Amino acid sequence: MNLLRRASLAVVGVTAALIGSWAWATPLRLDCVLDGNPSAGVPAGRPLVVTFDEDIGALLAEQSGQTYSFKKVSITNTSITGLTEDFSVAIDRSFLAVVWQHYEAHKVSDDFGQCSPVVSLK
Numbered sequence: 001m002n003l004l005r006r007a008s009l010a011v012v013g014v015t016a017a018l019i020g021s022w023a024w025a026t027p028l029r030l031d032c033v034l035d036g037n038p039s040a041g042v043p044a045g046r047p048l049v050v051t052f053d054e055d056i057g058a059l060l061a062e063q064s065g066q067t068y069s070f071k072k073v074s075i076t077n078t079s080i081t082g083l084t085e086d087f088s089v090a091i092d093r094s095f096l097a098v099v100w101q102h103y104e105a106h107k108v109s110d111d112f113g114q115c116s117p118v119v120s121l122k
Helices: 003-023
Strands: 028-034 046-053 058-063 066-069 072-075 079-083 087-092 097-104 107-120
Touching: 028 097, 046 087, 046 097, 046 107, 058 072, 058 079, 058 087
Parallel strands: none
Antiparallel strands: 028 046, 028 107, 046 058, 058 066, 072 079, 079 087, 087 097, 097 107
């Protein structure tokens, strides 16, 4: 086995161990930073805090001082998604990439970002 392949396997193993240590802990808080959309006047670096409880299927998000409680929630091994009347959130559990969408009449605003696990709340 060559050195590059061993190094790649080591990185995968360490990453899996780190993700496994928090991936199933519930409830869990993720601190996310949204990229924004400067051309649309949406600044980069806006915080989004997402809290989810896998055991009861609860998903909350806080952005710009407003809390959103998602009604249509799906929490799987690969993703976390939720939908309200005006907003949706989707998080890839492998990379912790987030998509935050706002629905308005005749318009959908997308914002992408990155999350990191903060603390297990249980």
